[in-house]
Amino acid sequence: MNSTPRLTWEAITLKLHNPFRLSTGVxxxxxxxxxxxxxxxxxxxxxxxPYYNVKDDDMKSFWDNASQQKIPFPDDPSExxxxxxxxxxxxxxxxxxxALHDRIGKKLNLPLYELLGLPKPAPVSTAFTxxxxxxxxxxxxxxxxxxxxxxxxxxxxxxxxxRVAAVRSARPDVKLYVDANAGWSPDEAVKLAAALAPxxxxxxxxxxxGEDIEGLGYVQKHTDIPIVADESVQSIDDxxxxxxxxxxxxxxxxxxxxxxxxxxQMLRRGRELGLKIMLGCMAxxxxxxxxxxxxxxxxxxxxxxxxLLISNxxxxxxxxxxxxxxxxxxxxxxxxxxx
Numbered sequence: 001m002n003s004t005p006r007l008t009w010e011a012i013t014l015k016l017h018n019p020f021r022l023s024t025g026v027x028x029x030x031x032x033x034x035x036x037x038x039x040x041x042x043x044x045x046x047x048x049x050p051y052y053n054v055k056d057d058d059m060k061s062f063w064d065n066a067s068q069q070k071i072p073f074p075d076d077p078s079e080x081x082x083x084x085x086x087x088x089x090x091x092x093x094x095x096x097x098x099a100l101h102d103r104i105g106k107k108l109n110l111p112l113y114e115l116l117g118l119p120k121p122a123p124v125s126t127a128f129t130x131x132x133x134x135x136x137x138x139x140x141x142x143x144x145x146x147x148x149x150x151x152x153x154x155x156x157x158x159x160x161x162x163r164v165a166a167v168r169s170a171r172p173d174v175k176l177y178v179d180a181n182a183g184w185s186p187d188e189a190v191k192l193a194a195a196l197a198p199x200x201x202x203x204x205x206x207x208x209x210g211e212d213i214e215g216l217g218y219v220q221k222h223t224d225i226p227i228v229a230d231e232s233v234q235s236i237d238d239x240x241x242x243x244x245x246x247x248x249x250x251x252x253x254x255x256x257x258x259x260x261x262x263x264x265q266m267l268r269r270g271r272e273l274g275l276k277i278m279l280g281c282m283a284x285x286x287x288x289x290x291x292x293x294x295x296x297x298x299x300x301x302x303x304x305x306x307x308l309l310i311s312n313x314x315x316x317x318x319x320x321x322x323x324x325x326x327x328x329x330x331x332x333x334x335x336x337x338x339x
Contacts, residue, residue: 001063006018007067009046009060010034014283015311021132023156023183024051027129030283032231033059034314035095042103043335045291046095047284048255054089062088066096077104077115081261085118090234090258097259098291098333105332112333113294123326127152127303130167135159139166147322152205152303156183161195168199177303179205182231186215193223203301205251205278206230212239217245228278228301233257234293239270244338249276249300254292255284267298276300283309287335290317293327314338 014030027050035044066084074083080100085092103315105115128148130141132155142151151174153167164178178201184192196204203226208215208338210231220227228249229242234256242250250270252263270277278301281289286307293304304325309311316324317335319326328334 006038006069006073007063007096008036008097009063010036011056012285012314014047014285014313016283016309017311018131018309020283020309021157022051022154023132023181024049027283030310031056031094032285034285034287035063035099037099037103040104041073042099042101043287043333044097044099044102045093045285045288046091046255047282047288048089048091049282050087052091052256054091058089059092059095062092063096069329073103074100075104075107077101077261080259083262084259091255094257094259094288097261098254098288099292101260101291102332102335109331111294111296111327111329111331112260112291113327115332116180116294118295119297121293123173123321123324123325124296124302125149125323126305126320126325127301128305128308128323129154129179129247129303130282132157132163135162135166138163139170142167143170144323146171149204149323150173150177152177152179154179154181156180160192164196164199164201175202177203177205177301178206182206182209184208186212186218189215189219190222193225197223197225201225203228203249203278206232213241213245213247216242216247220246220248226276228276230280231256233266236262236266236269239266239273239275243273243275245272247275249278251278251280251303252292253280253282255282260291260295263295264291267295271298280304281306285310285313286317287317287333290315290327290335291333293318293325294333296325
């Protein structure tokens with residue numbers, strides 16, 4: 001742990017219930033950082049998968065520099081972006097952004113959604129994620145979880161269609177999302193989208209590499225299944241380009257875009273452009289996921305299941321009634337230490 005008068009951060013190793021295999025590799029743990037302002041005025045989280053190539057030392061350096069600022073913490077959410085600035089890794093900015101929003105919400109006795117001027121989210125169902133495994137194992141995982149009406153399948157390996165077919169056979173009732181994590185080429189994605197159509201897929205998330213926005217648009221032009229950009233969405237400019245390309249949806253994640261302030265800007269602009277909005281998360285704790293859940297009244301799709309995938313979540317926040325999520329009745333983000 002590194003300590004300063006204004007800000008502390010602590011590394012937490014999150015343990016996943018099952019190995020999490022994507023097109024980019026497999027992991028059993030994830031490194032998270034818990035950010036605490038002076039006297040626990042506000043908490044934040046900085047967590048990012050290894051394939052984003054963000055160095056821990058760069059995040060720590062950002063927090064160290066932020067802790068040396070002599071300017072008082074902002075007391076208005078509209079001042080948070082300028083206080084943080086645009087330099088530094090996105091998850092490091094996100095952690096500080098969350099902590100500053102949490103602080104203001106607690107000072108004003110307001111839950112985060114009210115602080116942001118959003119409607120109170122009604123309970124809503126989240127997708128449950130099944131990572132890449134054998135056909136039999138993925139189908140069994142789906143069959144063993146009848147309480148989840150929405151399942152997201154990680155693809156981007158061999159026999160992706162077989163995996164979807166096996167899960168659809170095991171769960172003919174379920175809504176299916178698929179996420180290739182940039183694992184296909186545009187031409188492969190077009191062929192696979194056509195092959196997936198008989199399985200009644202609700203969306204295809206990030207079928208091609210993140211930098212290939214034109215490729216996302218190309219895939220969308222060849223399928224009626226909504227194409228949802230994830231790794232391609234890291235700034236407001238990306239949203240403008242994705243809308244021009246004709247993509248139907250965007251997946252916002254606090255850790256890749258720098259926190260709540262940019263999320264609100266991107267959410268509003270995405271809606272203005274007619275894009276469908278998905279709220280997602282990394283393999284992170286209830287701290288980050290609860291913060292994102294405060295935005296869910298404005299979302300079309302919810303994918304906030306990370307705490308269900310982690311065996312040692314240190315926080316209590318977002319409530320799960322099987323697949324249905326709801327917010328805690330507390331001010332700020334609303335997270336406490338798990339007892």
